[in-house]
Amino acid sequence: MNIKRLHDTETKKCRFLLLRYKITLLAVLLFVMSGCSYCQQGAKTFINGREQSIAKPLRQVMLISGRGLEDLNLTITRMEFLDQGRLIQATGYNTEVNLRFDPLTRSLTRLHGKAFTKQGIRDFSSEKVVFNHISELLSQDNLPDLRKMTAKMIPVYQSSDTKSRVIAYLACGVVVTTVEGGKKWKKIELVSGGTGYVLTANLKPAPPDSSPSTGEDLRWG
Numbered sequence: 001m002n003i004k005r006l007h008d009t010e011t012k013k014c015r016f017l018l019l020r021y022k023i024t025l026l027a028v029l030l031f032v033m034s035g036c037s038y039c040q041q042g043a044k045t046f047i048n049g050r051e052q053s054i055a056k057p058l059r060q061v062m063l064i065s066g067r068g069l070e071d072l073n074l075t076i077t078r079m080e081f082l083d084q085g086r087l088i089q090a091t092g093y094n095t096e097v098n099l100r101f102d103p104l105t106r107s108l109t110r111l112h113g114k115a116f117t118k119q120g121i122r123d124f125s126s127e128k129v130v131f132n133h134i135s136e137l138l139s140q141d142n143l144p145d146l147r148k149m150t151a152k153m154i155p156v157y158q159s160s161d162t163k164s165r166v167i168a169y170l171a172c173g174v175v176v177t178t179v180e181g182g183k184k185w186k187k188i189e190l191v192s193g194g195t196g197y198v199l200t201a202n203l204k205p206a207p208p209d210s211s212p213s214t215g216e217d218l219r220w221g
Contacts, residue, residue: 077090160197181200
């Protein structure tokens with residue numbers, strides 16, 4: 001009788017331990033599955049073409065990216081080459097594209113891109129279209145001419161001297177904020193966070209509705 005009761009007790013204990021093991025295993029599986037789902041979501045963002053590492057030097061990636069945007073019927077409105085922020089902005093009929101570039105090494109560049117819809121449908125389906133076209137151009141290894149690409153744009157200089165380094169190009173019609181003013185030069189803010197100088201002759205007052213909260217707002221002539 002005692003043997004049977006002891007056997008029943010051991011059986012119940014084994015069943016309890018087995019049940020707890022199954023519950024624990026199920027919890028582990030759910031945790032792993034949720035982790036995989038998170039990883040898949042992160043991978044999806046990368047596959048969609050919002051960020052990509054390219055085994056090419058920074059200058060080459062920036063110039064070819066600019067040509068790629070032009071091929072997609074987008075107009076480049078801003079190119080900035082500051083160390084704290086290298087970027088290209090372009091606009092189309094219904095789409096705006098922002099590309100940022102980070103040099104990881106001398107021969108490896110990280111490209112981060114976003115496409116925005118102004119109204120209605122985008123000019124193309126997603127950022128992936130931009131990245132695919134840029135990748136295709138990079139495989140051809142044919143470097144565009146920066147002078148031709150920026151021929152109709154206004155240069156922004158590092159200092160108030162035309163012999164100083166050009167740190168950005170802005171398209172006509174781009175609204176800028178001045179932080180210092182002079183008869184010959186204006187010091188302006190850049191999107192990347194830095195500042196640069198443009199000739200006052202290239203600027204004219206912007207419409208009132210485009211004025212920022214601080215600074216003097218001007219429009220390219």
